[in-house]
Amino acid sequence: MESTVASKIPFKDLCLLCEKISSSARSMKGAYLRKYISYFREYAKKMKQETPSLDDSFYPILRLLLPQLDRERGAYGVKEHNLAKVYIRILGLPKEGHDASKLLNFRAPKTAGKLAGDFAEVAFWVLKSRCPEGGSLNVEQVNMHLNKIVLKHAAHDPRGVDAELVAMLTSMSAAEQKWLIRMLLKDMKFGLGQNSIFGIYHPDAKELYDVCNNLHKVCQLLHNPTVRLHEVEVSLFSPFRPMLAERCNVRSVEESMKKSQFYYVETKHDGERFQLHMENGVFKYFSRNGYEYTDGFATLLTPHVAKLLRTDIKSCILDGEMMGWNQKLKCFKTKGIDFDVKYLKMGDDIRPCLCVFDILLCNGQVLTNKPLCERLHFLESLFTPSEGIIMYTEQKKVTTGQEVMDELNLAIDKRLEGIILKDPTSVYKPNARKGGWYKIKPEYTEGLMDHVDLIIMGGYFGEGRRKGISHFLLGAAVPPATEGMEPVEFHSVVRVGSGYSMYELSELLQKLSPHWQRVLPGQCPPCLAWTKEKPDVWIAPQNSYILEVKATEIVPSKSFKVNFTLRFPRVETIRYDKKWSDCMTLTEFDSLRKEASGKLYSRHVDASNELPESPRKKQRHLTRVPIKLGEQFRGIDISGIDVVTDLLEGKEFCVLTDWKEHTKQDIETKIVQNGGTVVQNTGHNTFCAVAGNTTLRVHNIAKSGRYSVVHVDWLLRSIAAGELLPWTPADLLYATSTVSEQLSAKYDMFGDSYTQPLNKDTLKYVFEQVEKMVIDVLISL
Secondary structure (H helix, E strand, O other): OOOEHHHHOEHHHHHHHHHHHHHOOHHHHHHHHHHHHHHHHHHHHHHHHHOOOOEOOOHHHHHHHOHHHOOOOOOOOOOHHHHHHHHHHHHOOOOOOHHHHHHHOOOOHHHHHHHOOOHHHHHHHHHOOOOOOOOOOEHHHHHHHHHHHHHHHHOOOHHHHHHHHHHHHOOOOHHHHHHHHHHHOOOOOOOOOHHHHHHHHOOOHHHHHHHHOOHHHHHHHOOOOOOOOOOOOOEOOEOOOOOOOEEOOHHHHHHHOOOOOOEEEEEOOOOEEEEEEEEOOEEEEEEOOOOEOHHHHHHHOHHHHHHHEOOOOOEEEEEEEEEEEEOOOOEEEOOOOOOOHHHOOOOOOEEEEEEEEEEEEEOOEEOOOOOHHHHHHHHOOOEOOEOOOEEEOOEEEEOOHHHHHHHHHHHHHOOOOOEEEEOOOOOOOOOOOOOOEEEEOHHHOOOOEOEEEEEEEEEEEOOHHHOOEEEEEEEEEOOOOOOOOOOOOEEEEEEEOOOOOHHHHHHHHHHHHHHOEEOOOOOOOOOEEOOOOOOOEEOOHHHOOEEEEEOOEEEEOOOOOOOEEEEOOEEEEEEOOOOHHHOOEHHHHHHHHHHOOOEOEOOOOOOOOOOOOOHHHOOOOOOOOOOOOOHHHOOOOHHHOOOOOOOOOOOEEEEOOOEOOEOHHHHHHHHHHOOOEEEOOOOOOEEEEEEOOOOHHHHHHHHHOOOOEEEHHHHHHHHHHOOOOOOOHHHEEEOOHHHHHHHHOOEOOOOOEOOOOOOHHHHHHHHHHHHHHHHHHHHHO
């Protein structure tokens, strides 16, 4: 243990670095890491002089900073719930107590408050008063404990895993445990991406990692920051990040085809990207993320492939897609439907089949710098193809956009995922997405996909920027017994969490939030039905909304009540224009599933097709107009406005929105007429912002905490009264801390004045505040 620099570095020092990076401004994050690495190198150099045999690698630290990229360490098998139970046990927390509830329900805002969604941060505040100030472990010891956790988990020894966790947790401060938890969960959350970390460590680190997927090798080969790698090559038995294809719309494909006289087009396989490495009869298989699956394919694939290789081939690296081959039906099976190609066994109906489309090394010669057309010459006679074992991916030459459209339509008819278009002059660039390869799918072309209208049944608490409810459980209606009646029961179909902006999500949640109800353990509301996939909160259908969802296909799934779900779902638009009872029925869902073998596209693409406008796209028109700011965002021309009073003299306003019949320009005109100044962006001299309703811009200005946002109605009443009326809670959409403090001396928590009698309007406002608080309390129960 004493033979490494890592054994000399306290783990608490590394955690201090992580805390500095996490809490600092974006511009300073890299500077802290750069300073730390520089210090490490100087310290290691000094230690190396004293002890020449010392291991001075930065790898023990880099693997802790980038746990998600550490391929040499297997899975920990540790999730938030496991850690919560360990903490409850070693701290002796009452299982029904407040702190235990925080740990077990860390995603729920009710229990975790502002920290909701961040288990490490929740744990830190629970542990803060229960742990010593400083821990006793060094970086080397922490890595040893983590290695043991991996071994215990692989040996199916949960008690052994717990013992290692307890050994670490009882030897660390609360701050150290926070960062250990993030390392265990492989999500550091300190705002510094892996590419930035690689770049700070060494200019060639990212490029090398892309071709070797090995942090140890990165630290070993790039030990000296002044020594550059002039050419990074793929090498046998070192997995690399495969070359990727750029997304392309078939209607604009000819723009991408101008570089070469012809292009190759091939089927886009719906499998798992794999690379096969072979040398002198030794085979290894690696996934696109660098994980090795040799053991699984050793009996199912290797003996057969070995017999099919040309006898003079001593070594090779092949790139391709691992597909599931149905031995009875003699066809490929769609990925993710009741099987995982990485874990197939002897005797299964499905067997793995490697569909090869590229070669990177042949008999010791690296081919990545050769154009694709030359690499294919090496590949074309490398092996004898055998159905269901190893097959060539068929490549056709195309020269026009129409030929590409024809190939896509053929793929649609065959219910395939899409096509890949490749430049014959493209060299192989690991992990590059803009190297001359293009993927074309039906869903990339507007108008080819069928959409489904599903109702929101429930919501899930999110993490990070989306700590509130950010994902939804959607369902379809059970057809009512009597035609024309409203449905009374809904079955779960899919969970969705993408496709909408933060503004759209915020607007939707404002409408839904008063109606959420907690999901009780083991219970389903009488009108809703779900199975394994259950939400955190549910909503009655009559209070819900319909989401128009786009997906690639309908696939079997036991996690949802309908026994099917949507693959790659995303929200296309929120259908506020539709009544809740107009969502898709189970009959319609089943009909759509059978119509095209589960695929949600069946129409052909044609260059002359006129596409229907979706609700989201309606504002887009082909008429070209000069680019300018929308009228609602532009300021007024004050040159022709006469000032009639000095009521607002010396005060600067920023008008954010319209209100009722008053446009933004109307409100700004009234301000100028009464001696005020109008700006389009808040600044140091801004008296307040003015708005008629809450929008994303209003939310962002309120979030800054620097300006109060006052309702337009206050401004109009003040102008009518000929004096600036004092602000009341009802006048403010948002108040700064200073204004809030002033108002708290005059009003109670519901906006009721301590000194002024209530009138009709203020009484209505007070009742609304009381109702909101009651709803919040009910939701939290």
